Amino acid sequence: MSELIQLVIGGLSLGSMYALIALGFVVVYKSTGVLNFAQGGLVLCGAYFCYALRNALGLPFALAVLLAVLGTALVAVLIERVVMRRMIGKPVFAVIMITWGLLIILEQVPAAVWGYDLLALGDPWGMGMAGIGGVQVLEVDLWTLGVGAAVMLAVYLFFARSRWGLAMRASALDQEAAMAQGVSPGLVFALAWAIAGVIAALAGVMLSGGVRGLSPELSLIALRAFPAIILGGMDSPVGAVVGGLAIGVAEVLTASYVAQHAPFLGQNFHLVMPYLLMTAFLLVRPYGMFGTKAVGRG
Amino acid sequence: MHVPMNLSATSVEAPQVVAASVSRPLARPPASIGWGLLALALGAIFVLPFVASDFWLSILNYAGIAAVGAIGLNLLTGNTGQVSLGQPFFMGVGCYAAAFAGQDLGLPLPVWLAAAMLMGALVGGLVGPFALRLRGQYLVIVTLGLVLIGLHLWQNLPWLTGGANGRSVLIAARLGPIDFSALSVFGTTLARNQGWFILIWLCALGAGICVLNILNSRSGRALMAIRDREMTASVIGISVSRTKILAFVVSSMLAAAGGALYGGYVRYAAPTEWDLLLGVQYLAMIVVGGTGSVLGSVLGALFVTLMPQVVKLASPYLPFVSFTPGDGGIVSLFALNQILFGLFIIAFLMFAPRGLAGLVPRRRGRPPTPKP
Numbered sequence: 001m002s003e004l005i006q007l008v009i010g011g012l013s014l015g016s017m018y019a020l021i022a023l024g025f026v027v028v029y030k031s032t033g034v035l036n037f038a039q040g041g042l043v044l045c046g047a048y049f050c051y052a053l054r055n056a057l058g059l060p061f062a063l064a065v066l067l068a069v070l071g072t073a074l075v076a077v078l079i080e081r082v083v084m085r086r087m088i089g090k091p092v093f094a095v096i097m098i099t100w101g102l103l104i105i106l107e108q109v110p111a112a113v114w115g116y117d118l119l120a121l122g123d124p125w126g127m128g129m130a131g132i133g134g135v136q137v138l139e140v141d142l143w144t145l146g147v148g149a150a151v152m153l154a155v156y157l158f159f160a161r162s163r164w165g166l167a168m169r170a171s172a173l174d175q176e177a178a179m180a181q182g183v184s185p186g187l188v189f190a191l192a193w194a195i196a197g198v199i200a201a202l203a204g205v206m207l208s209g210g211v212r213g214l215s216p217e218l219s220l221i222a223l224r225a226f227p228a229i230i231l232g233g234m235d236s237p238v239g240a241v242v243g244g245l246a247i248g249v250a251e252v253l254t255a256s257y258v259a260q261h262a263p264f265l266g267q268n269f270h271l272v273m274p275y276l277l278m279t280a281f282l283l284v285r286p287y288g289m290f291g292t293k294a295v296g297r298g
Numbered sequence: 299m300h301v302p303m304n305l306s307a308t309s310v311e312a313p314q315v316v317a318a319s320v321s322r323p324l325a326r327p328p329a330s331i332g333w334g335l336l337a338l339a340l341g342a343i344f345v346l347p348f349v350a351s352d353f354w355l356s357i358l359n360y361a362g363i364a365a366v367g368a369i370g371l372n373l374l375t376g377n378t379g380q381v382s383l384g385q386p387f388f389m390g391v392g393c394y395a396a397a398f399a400g401q402d403l404g405l406p407l408p409v410w411l412a413a414a415m416l417m418g419a420l421v422g423g424l425v426g427p428f429a430l431r432l433r434g435q436y437l438v439i440v441t442l443g444l445v446l447i448g449l450h451l452w453q454n455l456p457w458l459t460g461g462a463n464g465r466s467v468l469i470a471a472r473l474g475p476i477d478f479s480a481l482s483v484f485g486t487t488l489a490r491n492q493g494w495f496i497l498i499w500l501c502a503l504g505a506g507i508c509v510l511n512i513l514n515s516r517s518g519r520a521l522m523a524i525r526d527r528e529m530t531a532s533v534i535g536i537s538v539s540r541t542k543i544l545a546f547v548v549s550s551m552l553a554a555a556g557g558a559l560y561g562g563y564v565r566y567a568a569p570t571e572w573d574l575l576l577g578v579q580y581l582a583m584i585v586v587g588g589t590g591s592v593l594g595s596v597l598g599a600l601f602v603t604l605m606p607q608v609v610k611l612a613s614p615y616l617p618f619v620s621f622t623p624g625d626g627g628i629v630s631l632f633a634l635n636q637i638l639f640g641l642f643i644i645a646f647l648m649f650a651p652r653g654l655a656g657l658v659p660r661r662r663g664r665p666p667t668p669k670p
Contacts, residue, residue, distance in 0.1 A: 035435050086648055092435055093381050097585050100578055100646070104640035112633040168404045223446075223574075226439050234436075266454035275443035279428070282440065286432050 001137045013141035013178045015248020016148025020203040021225035022232065022240035023155060024196035030235050031192035032082060035092075037099040038223030039200055041106025046072040046201025047121070047208045047218060048110040054122035061124055069201040076197030077190050080123050085189070103219065111216045123209040138212025147206055151199060152241055158235075164191055222270075224251070229277035233291020242289060245287045343499045347492035358600075359609055362498035363559045365599035368583040369505045369592055370552025375581065376589035377513060378545040379525030380430065383577035385553045386442030386555040390572035391556025392418045393467065393561035394521050400469025400562070407473050411501075411558055418554020419547050426546040430539060445574050452569030464568030467561035471497055479599075494563050505552050506592045512548065514594075520544055520591060584645050587646040588655030597654040605642075606635045 026296035028036045049068035057069070079102060084225050087095050101184075103260045128139035164187075171178040179185060196294060207221060208214035228247045232239020253268035262269075287293045347355060354597055367385050372378050392414035400410035429440040452459045457467055471478035471494065478493035512518050520541045523531035532538045561567045587598020610631060613619045618628050629637070646653055 035438070083644065083648070090647075090651070091379070093375060093589065094585075094651060096381050096435060096438060097581055098644055098647050100581065101640040101643035104578070104636055104643070108636040109635045112637070113630040183662070188301060209355070225444065230436070230439060266450060268450070272447050272450040275447050277523060278443055279447075282436070283428060283431070285437075 005135050006137060006254055009135070009145070010141055011249030012245055012253035013138075013148075013248070014252060015228075015245035016152075017203045017207050017244075018225045018228045019024055019241045019244025019246050020148060020151055020199050021222050022228040022235055022244045024199040024203075025229055026195045026232075026237050026240045027199075027227065028154075029085040030191050030237075031168055032080075033083070034046060034099065035096050036196065037096065038079065038106060039225070040134075041103045042076055042197050042200035042220035043207070043222045044073055044216065044219045045075055045106055045204070046197075047204030047214050048114060049201070050205045050215050051114070051119055051121055051214055053256055057085065061122065064122075065202075067178055068205065069198050072201035072204075072276040073197035076173075076193040076200075080193035086194070107238050108217050112294065116216055116254055118213040120217045121205070121214050122207050123205075125210040127211055136212060140206075140212075142162070143209070144206045147202060151202055155199070155237070157194070158195075167235055169191065172248040211249055224274050227274035229288075230278045231281050231288055233288025235292060236288065236290035238292035239288050240245045248272070252279060304418065314597060317609060339503055344501065345497055346489065347495045352491050354493050357603060359491060359495055359498050360562055361494070361600045361603035362447030363556050363563065363647055364583060364603055365502040365596045366505045366559065367501070367553045367556035368580055368595040368599045369480065369509050369588070370549040370556075371580050372543045372551075372584045372587075372592065372595040373509050373512065373521070373592065374549035374582050376591065376594075377525060378521040378542060379516070380542060380545065381435060381438040381581070382441045382546070382549065383438060383574065383581065384425075384444050384550070384573070385556075385580040386576040387441070387445045388550040388553035389419050389557030389560065390448055390567075390569070391421050391550075391578070392557030393567050393572075394452075396469055396558035397467040397561055399464060399569065401467060405613070407469075407471055410469050410562075410602035411555060414558035415551045416555045418557075419551040421554075422547045422550025422618055426543040426550075427539070429632060430546060432543045440620065441577070443576065445572070445577055448567060448572060452572065458656060459567070459569055462569065464566060464571075467522075467565055467567050469562045469647075498563065501555060502596065503554065505597065509548070509552075509605045510592050517544060525590075579639075582639065584653075585643055586646050586653055588653030589651075591653070591655040593658065594653050601654065602639075605638065609635055609638065 021043060024037050024042070025036055028034055028039075040230055046068050048066050050070045053064035053067050054061060057064075060209040083098060083102065084095075123140070125138075125140040125143060129136050130139050130142055131137075157165075159169060167178065168188050168191060169181050170181065173186065175185060178188075203222075204218060208218055224247065225244065228243035230243070231242060231246060232241070232243030251270050251274055254273045258269045260264050281288070346358070346512075350358065366391060371382065371385050374382055395417035396410040396414040399405045399413040400407075405413070429437050429444075452464055455461075478497040479490050480494070481488040481493040520531065520536045521544075523534070523536055524538055524541055528538060531541075557572075560571075583598035583602045583628065584595055585598070586601050587596065588594025613621075613631055613633060613634070616634075619634055620628065620630055
């Protein structure tokens with residue numbers, strides 16, 4: 001039983017990071033209509049900024065994280081301002097492809113500078129374990145859960161209480177009406193990308209902290225947030241969180257139990273399991289748990 | 299935790315963006331290939347093998363294989379507006395179908411090629427209805443999953459794919475008395491690259507003519523109507539899902555043909571061949587070449603295949619490229635290629651959205667008369 005609890009906590013920790021990446025994706029999708037594949041690149045960007053600030057400049061970890069978050073938000077806003085702003089009104093296909101192009105560049109630049117090796121982030125958690133009533137949990141997992149919950153709460157408060165959050169919700173609902181009320185679409189777009197950048201950087205730091213380590217493979221982990229988005233519904237922030245947690249738990253449980261009970265499914269089955277889950281979901285609930293169904297003729 | 303951000307209750311479509319207008323058609327109306335261009339293509343196919351060096355022929359062979367898959371993808375993405383990363387998966391299907399038919403069962407060229415295309419179309423027809431039932435851009439995510447599921451599958455079907463070690467693909471390229479692996483012309487036997495060049499580029503030409511004919515038909519106009527405005531298309535009586543599935547099946551079929559040719563030409567296939575990066579490369583080909591244009595698919599395939607070679611030739615003169623760790627360069631050849639690749643995608647989309655084909659001067663004359 002305690003093994004199951006340990007696995008579930010590990011799964012929730014991983015899942016909360018999928019949830020954050022998915023949340024960043026949904027915020028951009030809802031406010032700008034862009035299917036942003038570069039999100040994984042921003043995750044990588046944040047983690048490598050943190051690594052560079054911590055190891056090259058020797059800053060304290062907390063300060064390095066803060067600066068990495070700001071730096072990634074800046075990169076995201078620059079991407080929006082320099083590239084995405086020019087693509088407004090262009091075919092959806094072109095917009096998707098341009099985010100793939102950005103992903104390729106964001107993936108390769110850190111690799112060109114720091115190589116493909118697994119690096120230690122320089123975080124304070126290391127291999128530390130915490131014991132709660134006989135259940136042994138990695139310290140980094142607890143911190144990840146805490147950071148995840150804090151970010152989700154902050155995002156919630158931002159959208160529910162703040163003036164800018166209200167402007168963004170209004171703009172997502174009806175852009176023209178929002179513009180008529182004095183909401184600047186440019187500000188909304190920039191904010192959406194900045195939020196995506198902040199969330200991505202935090203997810204990147206947490207995903208490469210502790211025993212996990214940092215390598216360009218990180219952007220592949222970010223791709224597994226896509227099943228979370230499909231599970232939750234592409235345009236639902238709640239869905240992103242629930243979908244992310246579900247995918248994380250399911251992945252960790254399969255990783256542990258398939259090897260024991262169903263080895264015929266093959267090595268690394270847990271890495272494709274999210275996509276199988278996604279496919280199954282598309283068959284029964286194509287618009288996800290919380291997504292809104294497209295309305296239209298036939 | 300309740301997060302009341304999900305306000306939009308009526309539409310899942312992307313929020314209307316400022317200045318969003320009806321998307322303008324991406325490409326010129328398709329023309330049939332025309333006798334002049336056909337003669338030119340045939341001329342190139344039968345002259346180039348005797349002019350180009352063995353090295354460049356092998357590069358052009360890879361480009362030709364890529365062109366077959368890119369022509370298929372362009373029909374789906376450029377003409378129908380459905381973005382797919384799934385080409386590598388279907389290339390895998392085609393390659394293993396050809397290896398099974400041609401090597402394990404020892405069947406000849408027409409049969410293994412047909413088997414590959416049939417399997418590609420069949421699997422595409424099975425996946426398509428699920429992948430395409432949603433509005434909006436779900437297909438790109440579904441096909442991303444498909445490629446990753448495929449990779450897992452290829453690793454775990456050792457009887458068919460050889461598992462992680464890959465498998466040999468020794469299939470005969472013989473058509474009646476003609477053996478493309480050792481063509482004999484006026485008593486001299488040609489090198490393997492020369493013969494395969496003719497075979498591969500004849501296949502690419504066939505794929506191009508086939509897709510041009512589809513584009514000039516009722517179905518072709520239906521595809522483009524769906525791309526330009528799905529709801530309008532459905533209102534004027536086009537069966538949207540059936541037409542999309544048709545495009546998906548043709549695209550998968552051509553990808554499978556490309557996969558079969560790839561296996562046969564390389565004589566070996568590792569499961570890691572069919573990865574996500576390849577899917578992105580195919581999309582890049584049609585972006586660079588020109589979306590919705592058959593000629594563009596070919597130009598894009600040539601560009602994406604030739605670019606790394608050109609970069610490699612130029613790299614000794616670029617001081618920042620590193621060949622071995624610690625020689626003063628800051629970027630490896632692979633990383634440089636990838637970064638250029640990303641930059642080209644972005645640059646073409648921003649500054650030349652019609653791609654290379656858009657730079658080719660438009661042919662004068664009457665637009666093709668629509669057939670009933």
